[in-house]
Amino acid sequence: MALEWEQVNVDATDPAALGRWWAEALGWVVVGDAPDEFEIRPEKDRLPGLIFAPVPEAKVVKNRLHLDFRPDDQEAEVARLLALGARHADVGQSGDEPWVVLADPEGNEFCVLGPRRG
Known part of the structure; x- marks a missing residue:
């Protein structure tokens, strides 16, 4: 059995804002911008990525x-x-x-x- 590291999940009160901050900080690209998750990666088809999901608590x-x-x-x-x-x-x-x-x-x-x- 082999595992591939897909992404790290990050809880966020504002996933899009935090995801955009990390995209700028890392020089990565946005690959998903949905209300329930915001995903960035080093390049469109390169893993691993960071995915930001909404949570109500800080x-x-x-x-x-x-x-x-x-x-x-x-x-x-x-x-x-x-x-x-x-x-x-x-x-x-x-x-x-x-x-x-x-x-x-x-x-x-x-x-x-x-x-x-x-």
């Missing part, structure tokens, strides 16, 4: 799952994401980690990693 606690991104230039990427509407997030990090924790406009945490070592 996020309350730290995510149990989050995405990590490794940019070419961490400082520039953090600045770009903050300008798009991300914000710094505190999930209990000590402050001397080589990554930066941010949150998207609905509060979902993600990490912007530093340079790969070795």
Whole structure:
């Protein structure tokens, strides 16, 4: 048996707005824009994607799952994401980690990693 990773599901109070934010942040394309789900992918026929589904409640606690991104230039990427509407997030990090924790406009945490070592 083989499994193919199709997508990550993200609960959202405004799926279209959050999906568009992530599409801009990642440079991805919108492949589905229905009232009950908004889907983006790296390219139209490339997986995995992110799908945003409506929920009535706002996020309350730290995510149990989050995405990590490794940019070419961490400082520039953090600045770009903050300008798009991300914000710094505190999930209990000590402050001397080589990554930066941010949150998207609905509060979902993600990490912007530093340079790969070795």
